[in-house]
Every structure is written in C-alpha cells, then in structure tokens.
Amino acid sequence: MAIKLIEPPVPRDMMPKHVAVIMDGNGRWAKKRGMPRKLGHVQGAKAFRKMMIHAIEIGIEYISFYAFSTENWKRPDDEVHSIMNLMSKYLTDARTEFGDEHVRIILLGDNEAFNPELRQKFIDLENDTKDFHALTAGCCANYGSRDEIVHAAKAIARQVKDGTLQPEDITEDLISRNLYTKDMPDVDLLIRPGGEMRISNFLLWQCAYAELYFCDTLWPDFDAKEFDKAIVEYARRTRRFGGL
Numbered sequence: 001m002a003i004k005l006i007e008p009p010v011p012r013d014m015m016p017k018h019v020a021v022i023m024d025g026n027g028r029w030a031k032k033r034g035m036p037r038k039l040g041h042v043q044g045a046k047a048f049r050k051m052m053i054h055a056i057e058i059g060i061e062y063i064s065f066y067a068f069s070t071e072n073w074k075r076p077d078d079e080v081h082s083i084m085n086l087m088s089k090y091l092t093d094a095r096t097e098f099g100d101e102h103v104r105i106i107l108l109g110d111n112e113a114f115n116p117e118l119r120q121k122f123i124d125l126e127n128d129t130k131d132f133h134a135l136t137a138g139c140c141a142n143y144g145s146r147d148e149i150v151h152a153a154k155a156i157a158r159q160v161k162d163g164t165l166q167p168e169d170i171t172e173d174l175i176s177r178n179l180y181t182k183d184m185p186d187v188d189l190l191i192r193p194g195g196e197m198r199i200s201n202f203l204l205w206q207c208a209y210a211e212l213y214f215c216d217t218l219w220p221d222f223d224a225k226e227f228d229k230a231i232v233e234y235a236r237r238t239r240r241f242g243g244l
C-alpha cells in the first residue's frame, strides 16, 4: 500500500516531533452501543490503524501508542485475551501494510509477560523494521512508566556493580538511554481521548515538558480530523521549559 504525503495541519517547523497517544474509551464506546467490551477493542484497533496511516501521511517522525498497561492485567481474563489476540493480528498486518512505508516499529514495554508467539512477533517486527526512519512507532504494550524506570535503575545498578560506571556519571541523559524509548526524543504532545484527565502511568519521564491535550471523544471515534485539531492546538501553545 502506497501512502501519499499530504500537507500537515500546521507548518512543518511547528509540528510536534514525538506524539504520544493514550488510546482510551474502547469499553465505554461498546457499552454505549450495548455491545461487549471486546468489540470496543476491535473498533479501537481500527482507529489505531487509521491513525498510523494519518501519522505517515502528514509526516510525523515519532509516535507512541498506549495499547496495554502493566495495570491492565487486572482486567478479566477474556478481555485480556481478546486484546492480546488483536495485538497479535495487528502486528502481522503491520508487517505487510507498513513494510513499504519505511516505518520502524518498536515495542515499548516488557516482552517477558507475553506468550511465546506474541513475544516472537514483536522481536521479528522490530528486527525487520530496524533500519527504517520515516516514522518510528512505539507500541506500548505491557508498558508502565514506573516499571520502565525500575528496569532502567536495575540496568544502571548492574553497570555500577561491575565497575563499568561510576555513580557520578549517572546523568539525565544516561537514564533516558536506559528507557524503552532510548531511540526516541522526549514527548512533545500527549493526546488522551476518552474524557479522563490523567496520565495513567504513561511515559512519565518522557512527558516532563510535554503539552497535554485531553478530549472527550472515545478512542474508536477518534479520527484524522481530531488528531489534526490536537496538532493545531499544540502549535498555538508557548513552550517555555522553565525559562521566560
């Protein structure tokens, strides 16, 4: 599939480099229609696919999608199971669909908890797309920001223990390089559809100076127009990073 580039909603130099999206509201979308929650996830996965295409066509460089959190394992088994199945299907599709689009796909999250087949799919997809640079898409699955920071702390502690790193050499940059997002810049724009105004353990370190955008649209209804609206709002903001 050849995706044509289109004019972005704001001039290119005003575009966010890294957009992070909390795909929330699938369950409520289904409930409103008297459907089981898992059908909400099916629709949510379709919205994800459309958003990937839109990100490619307007030339976003980095995007992260929150698909499944470390806390989402608390949900009933059949819901977890259906989300895992959907993820597996979309990973297979992504390989064919975005293969020609030079999209790099990386897993942000702990791969250990997945069944061997899904784990392998993530590994293969990362390997197959590792040299692509048009868009880098982070799939946040079994992702938790605190869990990620614990992983980084352990990795750094091991280096200190074996003598290859001195405690004085621990910097913000070193911590960033030990996170799952090591190949991505900090988040510029965080979008949360679904009406909740919270971060839910998502990219806490990387969002230190992100612009936050919340909207009531439930994720399955979130479309290219809504995405562009968030980008226009982002371009209107003045970012100060603590300065004047």
Ligand code: IPE
Pocket: 023, 024, 025, 026, 027, 028, 029, 044, 067, 068, 069, 072, 083, 194
């Ligand atoms: C987001 O939608 C998808 C996942 C967390 C996997 P929800 O399933 O959280 O939907 P709501 O928030 O209950 O409507």
Ligand code: IPE
Pocket: 022, 023, 024, 025, 066, 067, 068, 069, 072, 196, 198, 200
């Ligand atoms: C955040 O949504 C996680 C994902 C979208 C994957 P949740 O629905 O899990 O967040 P809370 O429970 O409302 O904070």
Ligand code: MG
Pocket: 024, 025, 026
């Ligand atoms: Mg939710």
